[in-house]
Amino acid sequence: MPPQADPAALAATHTAAFTQSRPWTAQEFAELLADRFTHLTGDARAFALVREIAGEAELLTIATHPDHQRQGLGRQIMQSWMKTAAERGATEAFLEVAQDNTAAQALYSACGFGLVGIRKAYYPRPTTAAADALLMKRRLP
Template sequence: MATTHAAAFTHSRSWSADEFAALLESPLTLAVGDARSFALVRIIAQEAELLTIATHPDHQRQGLARRIMETWQREATARGAAEAFLEVAADNMPAQALYQSYGFAECGRRAGYYTRKGAPAVDAVLMQRTLR
């Protein structure tokens, strides 16, 4: 996961193998996908939060992210989640379009949340949708 994350997130800090391992230790964390494309989701009570989603650049434009989106939402619903949340960089228009195609809508912003290597920080767009 760390290798794919690093390849996919070249303009911001990617997560380390230790960070992934710590998240995966929790029974509240759901992982879906494989080395090409994956998502990590935390489910607490009736809320699912997409922590990260990544597709290795060698495997982009093959529909993998769409399958991952469908899988994690279906699994979160099966585990009792009724609402889903995520955050995405304001300048990541392809990701926002993907999320909107699954019914996510903006519900807030975090100013200057994402730091960029050699560039100004970018807002996080908070998005939400009902799963049931």
């Protein structure tokens, strides 16, 4: 397994970046990385995990370690995984994002994603009401 795909390092970044939701474990990352339809873009500083099946690319998760935020890595990772997915034959990309994650929503909108649906009270929160999931989609070039 390449060093950038180390499940423990990815889980550590996910834990640091996801403070409102349950972060994914190293075991969960290992299982996803073993799936032939799932692809990693980036490294432990910033990464995206994407599943590509039947012409669709789904962003499963994206994370930038707080020590590396505000450096444009998130936008670079977004552009990179979408380009790779299109090269592999995907024509559409979709994702979901918590309604209270306005920074991620701004990134996704800037990358051409538009709102296509809402899942009510989808993301549990430790101290507040569950957040809705916003479903977003875009065509790939």
